[in-house]
Amino acid sequence: MKEILKIQNVVKYYGNGSVVIKALDGISFSVAKGEFVAIMGASGSGKSTLLNVIATIDRASAGEIYIGGKQISAMREEALSAFRRDALGFVFQEYNLLDTLTIGENIALPLYLKKVGHDRAERELQRVAQALDIGDQLQKFPYELSGGQRQRAACARAIITDPSLILADEPTGALDSKNSKGLMQTFQKMHTALGSTLLMVTHDPVVGSYADRLLFLKDGKIWSEVLRGGRSRQEMHREILSVTAALGGEADVY
Amino acid sequence: MFTKLALRNVRRQIGNYLIYFITVSLTVALLFAVNNIIFGDEIAKFAQGMTEMRTGLAGFVVFIALIVAFVLSYATSFMLRLRKREFGTYLTLGMTRKNILTIFVFETAIICLIAMGIGLVLGLFIYQGLMAIFMHLLNMEFAISAYSMNGMLFTIALVTGIFIISSVASALYLKKVSIYDLIHGDKKVEKSVKHPLVWLIITVLTLVVCICSIAVFYWSVDEIMMKGMNANYLFLSLFAFAGSMILFHVALSKSLVYVLMKRKRFCSRGTHIFVLRQLSAVLGSNALMIGLLAFLLSFSVIAANVCFVQKAMQELSLNQNCPYDIVYSDNLYSTGDTGKVPLPQAEEVIESYKHIEAKYPYALYTTGKNDFYRNTRWSGEGYAGLTDSFMSVSDFNAVTQPLGFDPVVLNDTYLIVANLPEITDYDWENFTFTWKEQDYKYGGVTREYPSLAYMYFYVVVPDAAVEDMKKEVSYMAYDITDGEYDAASLRQALSYTVEREDGAETYERTDFRFREYSRQQENATSAILVVGALFAAAIFLFMAMAILALKTLSGLSDDKKRYQILYRLGTGEKEQGRTLFAQTFTFFLTPFAACILISVPTAMIIKHIITLSGMAVLQWQIYGIAASIAGVMTLIYILYYAATYMIAKKAVVHR
Numbered sequence: 001m002k003e004i005l006k007i008q009n010v011v012k013y014y015g016n017g018s019v020v021i022k023a024l025d026g027i028s029f030s031v032a033k034g035e036f037v038a039i040m041g042a043s044g045s046g047k048s049t050l051l052n053v054i055a056t057i058d059r060a061s062a063g064e065i066y067i068g069g070k071q072i073s074a075m076r077e078e079a080l081s082a083f084r085r086d087a088l089g090f091v092f093q094e095y096n097l098l099d100t101l102t103i104g105e106n107i108a109l110p111l112y113l114k115k116v117g118h119d120r121a122e123r124e125l126q127r128v129a130q131a132l133d134i135g136d137q138l139q140k141f142p143y144e145l146s147g148g149q150r151q152r153a154a155c156a157r158a159i160i161t162d163p164s165l166i167l168a169d170e171p172t173g174a175l176d177s178k179n180s181k182g183l184m185q186t187f188q189k190m191h192t193a194l195g196s197t198l199l200m201v202t203h204d205p206v207v208g209s210y211a212d213r214l215l216f217l218k219d220g221k222i223w224s225e226v227l228r229g230g231r232s233r234q235e236m237h238r239e240i241l242s243v244t245a246a247l248g249g250e251a252d253v254y
Numbered sequence: 255m256f257t258k259l260a261l262r263n264v265r266r267q268i269g270n271y272l273i274y275f276i277t278v279s280l281t282v283a284l285l286f287a288v289n290n291i292i293f294g295d296e297i298a299k300f301a302q303g304m305t306e307m308r309t310g311l312a313g314f315v316v317f318i319a320l321i322v323a324f325v326l327s328y329a330t331s332f333m334l335r336l337r338k339r340e341f342g343t344y345l346t347l348g349m350t351r352k353n354i355l356t357i358f359v360f361e362t363a364i365i366c367l368i369a370m371g372i373g374l375v376l377g378l379f380i381y382q383g384l385m386a387i388f389m390h391l392l393n394m395e396f397a398i399s400a401y402s403m404n405g406m407l408f409t410i411a412l413v414t415g416i417f418i419i420s421s422v423a424s425a426l427y428l429k430k431v432s433i434y435d436l437i438h439g440d441k442k443v444e445k446s447v448k449h450p451l452v453w454l455i456i457t458v459l460t461l462v463v464c465i466c467s468i469a470v471f472y473w474s475v476d477e478i479m480m481k482g483m484n485a486n487y488l489f490l491s492l493f494a495f496a497g498s499m500i501l502f503h504v505a506l507s508k509s510l511v512y513v514l515m516k517r518k519r520f521c522s523r524g525t526h527i528f529v530l531r532q533l534s535a536v537l538g539s540n541a542l543m544i545g546l547l548a549f550l551l552s553f554s555v556i557a558a559n560v561c562f563v564q565k566a567m568q569e570l571s572l573n574q575n576c577p578y579d580i581v582y583s584d585n586l587y588s589t590g591d592t593g594k595v596p597l598p599q600a601e602e603v604i605e606s607y608k609h610i611e612a613k614y615p616y617a618l619y620t621t622g623k624n625d626f627y628r629n630t631r632w633s634g635e636g637y638a639g640l641t642d643s644f645m646s647v648s649d650f651n652a653v654t655q656p657l658g659f660d661p662v663v664l665n666d667t668y669l670i671v672a673n674l675p676e677i678t679d680y681d682w683e684n685f686t687f688t689w690k691e692q693d694y695k696y697g698g699v700t701r702e703y704p705s706l707a708y709m710y711f712y713v714v715v716p717d718a719a720v721e722d723m724k725k726e727v728s729y730m731a732y733d734i735t736d737g738e739y740d741a742a743s744l745r746q747a748l749s750y751t752v753e754r755e756d757g758a759e760t761y762e763r764t765d766f767r768f769r770e771y772s773r774q775q776e777n778a779t780s781a782i783l784v785v786g787a788l789f790a791a792a793i794f795l796f797m798a799m800a801i802l803a804l805k806t807l808s809g810l811s812d813d814k815k816r817y818q819i820l821y822r823l824g825t826g827e828k829e830q831g832r833t834l835f836a837q838t839f840t841f842f843l844t845p846f847a848a849c850i851l852i853s854v855p856t857a858m859i860i861k862h863i864i865t866l867s868g869m870a871v872l873q874w875q876i877y878g879i880a881a882s883i884a885g886v887m888t889l890i891y892i893l894y895y896a897a898t899y900m901i902a903k904k905a906v907v908h909r
Contacts, residue, residue, distance in 0.1 A: 077826065080826075085823060088824075110823055112525070
């Protein structure tokens with residue numbers, strides 16, 4: 001399998017002077033094309049920092065990060081913006097939809113930013129809207145939709161540019177259990193039907209159980225790794241619970 | 255505790271309060287400077303009639319202050335909205351709305367007090383600057399002017415009034431707003447303007463009305479000056495222009511984005527759709543304010559143009575209306591005059607002021623008939639007593655040659671000298687004047703001579719023709735030695751009392767017209783007009799810019815989140831900067847662009863009026879004045895915009 005993401009000895013320090021916190025402590029791992037990887041860990045374990053560093057919205061203090069074979073840690077700011085636009089897709093806890101734009105405009109915005117042309121943007125919009133079943137919501141504004149619908153729109157926006165890697169930061173954090181389940185089914189659809197590569201940060205063992213592989217972080221280091229193998233979601237869930245219990249039991253249990 | 259909290263808030267919010275602070279300081283400075291002029295004794299010494307105008311000007315300043323109060327209330331409510339989350343949090347912590355209002359009013363009071371202090375100090379300098387302009391316009395030497403205590407008290411009273419009005423506006427907002435709205439803001443984003451197509455049609459219609467009203471105004475000026483038509487159409491076109499200007503901007507604000515969003519390809523390029531949606535919300539909800547700002551800015555542009563051109567025209571107008579230093583005309587119709595000064599005695603009085611270098615006598619004669627007037631609109635009912643006036647060609651040449659004109663030669667012809675442009679439009683060429691069995695054919699009609707007699711027109715004829723006519727008015731034009739003199743005092747010395755026929759009233763009059771006295775009068779008028787126009791233009795410009803800036807800045811907390819999303823989606827710093835520029839510059843430009851363009855028709859109309867008045871020489875100067883006013887206003891506007899953009903960029907663009 002082709003390697004989409006490769007991280008080598010990434011270190012991240014926060015603060016300066018006498019108060020310095022080591023948020024990431026020499027992390028190394030890789031994600032193959034088409035893989036669905038979840039990162040779990042307690043609050044302060046460094047999982048959001050890791051995602052931000054991979055998302056290029058924060059810089060690593062040391063180490064190397066390769067996405068699609070490109071070393072992003074060496075890129076300049078403008079090049080990073082273009083890279084983020086072209087190679088990455090994002091799904092955030094707070095949806096991060098622009099409240100002034102319609103759902104259709106929100107989803108198509110990454111294509112507009114890439115200046116792909118109106119006709120192609122329209123075709124792609126219809127394609128992802130059909131795939132994620134939000135074709136009838138395109139003319140609405142975010143405030144007119146439920147949390148689950150908004151997050152599905154955010155997913156559609158994340159995949160519309162067909163990015164190398166989709167990053168999701170606590171995507172179910174603002175959703176109830178029913179909408180969380182719906183969203184994870186959407187993620188699975190993105191993963192299996194559309195072949196997207198996903199890297200997701202979550203607290204929730206149920207959400208984590210949808211992933212192919214789980215990385216557990218503790219004190220800025222990878223503490224454990226769980227592979228699905230041929231196991232069902234329920235089996236994965238049990239495994240996650242036992243790992244989090246060993247980790248310190250700080251993960252949310254539903 | 256509230257005092258401490260308010261003081262800490264002022265320190266913490268100093269960045270947010272900056273534009274508000276600058277606006278209040280400049281407003282106080284301008285109000286104080288103008289109030290010093292109104293209430294000070296300096297101008298009254300030089301400008302006759304100033305004392306009488308004081309009440310009127312104070313009323314004008316109060317009117318301006320009311321507009322300022324309205325605008326600052328609007329600005330204060332922006333400041334309130336800018337911090338609504340903070341106030342929402344206070345409410346959830348158990349503070350009452352009264353507590354929050356106390357904190358906010360205390361904060362704004364601190365800002366206003368500091369701004370008033372700085373504004374008053376700044377006003378001292380602006381006052382001296384305005385006085386320097388004033389003195390220059392009065393042709394007087396400038397010296398540091400004294401300040402007026404009344405002016406300062408009036409300014410403080412006005413600013414206090416403005417502050418109370420804006421506090422009441424804040425109280426009303428705080429009273430009705432819900433905690434949810436304070437904390438979460440307005441969740442419902444304006445989906446789109448209702449009936450955008452109707453607004454688009456109104457935009458086009460009001461633009462047509464606006465252009466037509468300018469055309470009608472242009473035409474009315476023609477009709478009034480050439481045919482003596484009444485000014486109904488002129489006023490109608492002015493009202494139509496003002497109304498259409500406001501409505502055009504309201505409709506444009508509501509339809510501009512709609513039109514652009516119809517262009518799908520344009521929308522799907524870069525951040526265009528983002529900018530358009532941002533503008534849609536801000537323009538749509540502020541359409542009326544933009545309309546009013548556009549009106550105020552247009553008023554500033556037109557008023558400044560008219561006043562500066564009036565000043566530029568002054569000398570030419572003086573040459574046209576008072577070609578000689580002093581002109582005497584005997585009043586053959588007056589009765590009951592007492593104390594009338596005989597001419598030889600009057601000349602002695604003049605000599606006591608200035609040496610008479612030359613005298614040019616001339617006279618007007620009448621046939622007692624209206625052969626010429628019959629060809630004009632001044633005939634028939636209501637004009638029975640109006641008879642033609644004639645001047646002999648030798649008199650005419652004697653009085654016009656010293657002014658630099660070539661002598662006129664008439665061979666049994668007549669020459670009509672017109673004071674009104676419409677006289678030249680009548681059909682004179684086929685008219686032959688017959689007097690004492692002698693025919694005088696048309697020899698021309700002209701407006702190139704200055705005004706020697708105060709009537710619509712008179713006819714210059716060969717000397718032989720006036721021999722049998724009755725003398726109507728005798729004139730004596732004087733050239734006196736150059737240099738300043740007390741023209742007002744000389745005029746007073748040569749004035750006398752006239753009793754009306756019913757004996758009920760008397761009034762002062764003089765048979766002399768003094769060029770220097772007219773100059774002083776016109777200087778005072780144009781000085782007041784120019785300074786007044788400058789003041790109004792500056793205030794309106796600052797108000798407009800403050801509103802636009804504060805409106806932009808009050809939306810920054812929401813914009814910050816939106817630009818963060820753009821950043822995460824891969825919009826770089828430069829692209830974000832360009833997007834913010836497109837968003838804020840369009841908002842700033844909407845009420846401003848048309849107002850600056852108004853300079854062009856304004857200059858054209860003024861040029862037309864001046865051409866009709868026979869002062870074509872000023873034509874290019876008018877375009878220069880219009881360009882200068884537009885340039886200065888644009889420069890100030892750009893500076894204010896640049897400050898706003900830099901603050902906004904620092905707040906919302908992610909790096």
